[in-house]
Amino acid sequence: MASSLDLIFSALSDPTRREILTLLLEDDMAVTDVAEPFEMSLAAISKHLAVLTNARLIQQERRGRVKWCKLDPYAMQAAGAWMQGFGHFEPLDLDGLEAYIKKNLQNS
Structure with a gap:
């Protein structure tokens, strides 16, 4: 059986499922209203909703x-x-890395 993290x-x-979640951020919606913005059948949307459920x-x-x-x-x-749990790593300072490389390449 898949863990809850695996399912999520x-x-x-x-x-499509991420977009459905974005739609539902606003308010509860009827299934037909969820399906409206997508160019797929109601059956296909229902399958996506089943996965999300x-x-x-x-x-x-x-x-x-x-x-x-x-x-x-x-x-x-x-x-x-x-x-x-991965947030303890320092973010990579790409601007600083670029400045360091440029400085050291100019001195070479």
């Missing part, structure tokens, strides 16, 4: 006859915590 990163690997990035619920999608605001905490 796998779900996030697809640009399986990764627990979104929740789907039926309200009357309409299926709604809702972003889970806490879903990416595990992924965020994992990525922050």
Whole structure:
């Protein structure tokens, strides 16, 4: 069975699914509204939504006859915590590196 991190990163690997998450940042949306901006079938969008639901990035619920999608605001905490573990490395100063190289090449 895939870990929750594997499911999250796998779900996030697809640009369509990332765009769906961006749409859901604004508000809950009906599945048909989620599908509207994409040039693909409702069935294809439903498959993307299933992946996002399986990764627990979104929740789907039926309200009357309409299926709604809702972003889970806490879903990416595990992924965020994992990525922050890499934050202890110093950022690479590319400008400083370039200045150093230019200075040393001119002196050679």
